Structure formats: structure tokens, C-alpha cells
Amino acid sequence: AGGVSVLYWRFFLLRRDRGPDAAMGCSESKARMDDDSRQPVNEGAAGDDDAASCAASSLGSDFEEEPPTTPPPPRTYRASTMLLGKGGSAVVYAGVCEQDLTPVAIKRVHVKDDSVRRALEREYATLEALPDHNCVVKVFHFEASGDVGIIVLELVKGGTLRRLCRAAPQRRLHERSIRVYMRDCLLGLAHLHAHSVVHRDLKSDNLLVVRQVDPHNEASSDDQTATPFVKITDFGSCKDALHGGVCQTTVNVVGTVPYMSPEAVRGKFSNASDIWAFAITFLELATPRQAVWKHLEVTETFALLLRIGALRPPTHMPPFPPWLSPEACDVLRDCLVFDWSARPTCEELLSRPYFADLAWEPAGMEPLED
Structure with missing residues (x-):
């Protein structure tokens, strides 16, 4: 009974202070709310707005609607x-x-x-x-x-890694520098593969130099949170990969011939195809004039395509420069395995001391020139 008296008293005060129109307005608004509650969810919000408006009106509050937000102008x-x-x-x-x-x-x-x-x-x-x-x-x-x-x-102002290599005194880079650049390449490549993207055209021309490595001072090169040394670019040939980077077949042969794996020449691609291209890029940076396939003695691109497609173990790998450390050769040998399913993943390569700890120097690494 006490509850009924309180409700009646509030209604009486409302009519006395606001007059009959205000109370009627609330009743009409309540009726609209009841009707709207039977409508779809996206339309029911209007009823809630009416109820809030009615409550604000009965309390005498001065609520102002916020002006609609306008999207920012398009960038030019x-x-x-x-x-x-x-x-x-x-x-x-x-x-x-x-x-x-x-x-x-x-x-x-x-x-x-x-x-x-x-x-x-x-x-x-x-x-x-x-x-x-x-x-x-x-x-x-x-x-x-x-x-x-x-x-x-x-914008990455340092140009391509290939251009940097060609400008080097011997038209090749020291292994100290290659380790750092290719570590960052692996980090970017691992990110692509984690999101089911195969690049399909990884090469030194598609690695942009953010900052150059000083092979005499690599104190900060093992800090992966610092500004990177290279960034991967040019995704015009990329392709969505199946979960796990399983090898797929495509009608068109895609990529740049010297960096293509034997299976890519045959129209098959996977995460492992990028790993092969990673190894060829590594070799290119360590080889004078980037002549990785010089031993095949072909000069025409199409002829090289046919030769790479015909490669079979155990002679399918290009020769390694004698000044590379045994640890670098182990990395390259694993990445250039003919069976694509046996090649390591980016994560596996990054976990090796050769890339995981750049402060560690392999015993057989070429000494620096003064």
C-alpha cells in the first residue's frame, strides 16, 4: 500500500507542477515504448531515447544532444x-x-x-x-x-639492399652485415607467413634499407625492438597460402627467375618457396657481382628458368663463397634443401644462435679489414 501511495503522490505532484499535458506526454511516450519494444532491435533504440527524453523533461533537466561527428577529410x-x-x-x-x-x-x-x-x-x-x-x-x-x-x-630513404651491395667496395657485403639484414628479413617474412601470405618475389631489390649496418660496430644490431635495418616491400606477386604454408599449384609462373625455387618454376608455391629465395638473397649479398648462378653458364633469363626447373639433388645448390662461416653455410644448406617440406621455417631459423644472438660471432667468420 505504501508503494501505491508514493506512486500516486508522485503523479499528483507531476500534474500539479507540469500540468496535464506533461503527464500525458509521459504516458504517450510510455505507450510508444511499449509499441517499440515489439519492433526489431535496431529500431528499439528509438524507444529508449524517447524514455530518456521523457525522464529528462519531467525532471526539468536541460540535456543537449551532442552534435553528430563528421569523418575526417580524406588525405591527399x-x-x-x-x-x-x-x-x-x-x-x-x-x-x-x-x-x-x-x-x-x-x-x-x-x-x-x-x-x-x-x-x-x-x-x-x-x-x-x-x-x-x-x-x-x-x-x-x-x-x-x-x-x-x-x-x-x-617512405624508406635508404634505397634497396641490392643497390647497397653493388656500391660496396668488392660489390659484396661482409657476413657481419648480411646477418643483420637477413635477420630483419626473416622477422618480416615470419610476420607474412603467420598471416598466411607468401611473398613469392623475395629478393634484394624488394628489401629496403632503413639504416646501414656498420660491421665494425654492431652493438645495437641484436636489439630487435630498435629501428629495423630493412623492410620487405613489393607485394604485387604475393598469394594467400593454405594454413601451414602447404605447397599449392598455380597456372602462372610468378617471381624473379634467379630467386625462384625448383618447385616454383613448376608452378608450385609455399612458405618454403620464400625460404629458398631468402637463401639465394643471402648468397647474392655475399657473392661478388651477385653472380649466384654463374656456374650454370647461361645468360638468357628463359634458359636460366629451364636450368633451375631441371635441378635435382645433389647438384641443385649453387656454390657457397669460401669466406662464409660454417654456420652460415649450414643455414644456407638447410634453406636450399630440394624437398620443400624439409626446409626450416622462419621461426626455426630465428631461433638459431646465428640469428638469435648477433653479438655471438662464428669462429670461421671472415675477419674485418682495417
Whole structure:
């Protein structure tokens, strides 16, 4: 009974203070709420808003609706005349975001046919869906109009690892430096494989140098949280892999011939194909003039493709430079196993002392020149 009296008294006060219209407004709002409660969930929210409005009105509060939030304006980018690189149908210029002046790389591609357009769209979609990683370039924007496609990427100013190698005194790098660069390559590659992405065109031209290694002072090179030394780029040939990186077959042969594994030449790809390319890239950096397949004595690309596809054990591996340490040769030998399923994963390679502890120096490593 006490509860009934309290309700009646509140209703009486409401009518006295607000008049009959206010009480009626609440009743009508309650009726609308009852009707709305039988509607779908996304429409029921309106009833809740009416109830809240009625309560605020009866209490005499002055609640103001928040203004609707407007999405930020789209970012725009402006290319400069500074050429960063070119290859095939693509040209890359330095540029800037016009809103916050962030430096970027603007990749402009001549879309001569549908295959080029698909590769460009694949590169953007892969990078956009991929979580950020220190050793993989970031993507900011994509657009295509007519026969021109544009991708805006993170700017890495150091150029490619291949260019750095060619500029070295002997046109090769010291093993100390190679260890650091290829450790970062493995970190980026492990990130791709963990998200079921096979790069399919890993090579020194697709490794961008963030900062150079000083082989005389590598005190900070074993800190994986520091700024990386290289980042993986160019995902126009990448492909989604089955869980576990199982070997798949494709109609088209994809990749750059000297870095392709024997199974890739036959149209099969997997995470292990990237491991093979990783080893060839390692050898390239350690070989003068990057002549990894010189012993095959072929100069034409198609002839090299046929020779690599015909490789069989035990003569399927290129020769190793004599100045590489035994530990480096062990890594390369395991990565270049003919049976793709027997090659190590990125995680397995990263767990080896050769990459896990860069402060540790193999006994057979080439001495540094003064």
C-alpha cells in the first residue's frame, strides 16, 4: 500500500507542477515504448531515447544532444620530382601527405592490362589487411583511374639492399652485415607467413634499407625492438597460402627467375618457396657481382628458368663463397634443401644462435679489414 501511495503522490505532484499535458506526454511516450519494444532491435533504440527524453523533461533537466561527428577529410598526397626507383611498369617518387606533411613513397604504375591492375590491387589489399610490423612497409592509399594506378607507401630513404651491395667496395657485403639484414628479413617474412601470405618475389631489390649496418660496430644490431635495418616491400606477386604454408599449384609462373625455387618454376608455391629465395638473397649479398648462378653458364633469363626447373639433388645448390662461416653455410644448406617440406621455417631459423644472438660471432667468420 505504501508503494501505491508514493506512486500516486508522485503523479499528483507531476500534474500539479507540469500540468496535464506533461503527464500525458509521459504516458504517450510510455505507450510508444511499449509499441517499440515489439519492433526489431535496431529500431528499439528509438524507444529508449524517447524514455530518456521523457525522464529528462519531467525532471526539468536541460540535456543537449551532442552534435553528430563528421569523418575526417580524406588525405591527399603530392608527388615530388625525386625519383626513388623504377622497374617494369612502375615508377616510385618521393612525396608528402598534404594534411600533416608526412613523407611518403608514391608508386605510379602503368596499367597496361588486367593482370597489372590485379597485381596492384592485390598489393594494396594485402598490405591494408596485414597488421603493422617493423620489417614490412606500411600502405596508406590506393587509387586507379584509366591506365594509371597509384599506391602510397611508407617512405624508406635508404634505397634497396641490392643497390647497397653493388656500391660496396668488392660489390659484396661482409657476413657481419648480411646477418643483420637477413635477420630483419626473416622477422618480416615470419610476420607474412603467420598471416598466411607468401611473398613469392623475395629478393634484394624488394628489401629496403632503413639504416646501414656498420660491421665494425654492431652493438645495437641484436636489439630487435630498435629501428629495423630493412623492410620487405613489393607485394604485387604475393598469394594467400593454405594454413601451414602447404605447397599449392598455380597456372602462372610468378617471381624473379634467379630467386625462384625448383618447385616454383613448376608452378608450385609455399612458405618454403620464400625460404629458398631468402637463401639465394643471402648468397647474392655475399657473392661478388651477385653472380649466384654463374656456374650454370647461361645468360638468357628463359634458359636460366629451364636450368633451375631441371635441378635435382645433389647438384641443385649453387656454390657457397669460401669466406662464409660454417654456420652460415649450414643455414644456407638447410634453406636450399630440394624437398620443400624439409626446409626450416622462419621461426626455426630465428631461433638459431646465428640469428638469435648477433653479438655471438662464428669462429670461421671472415675477419674485418682495417
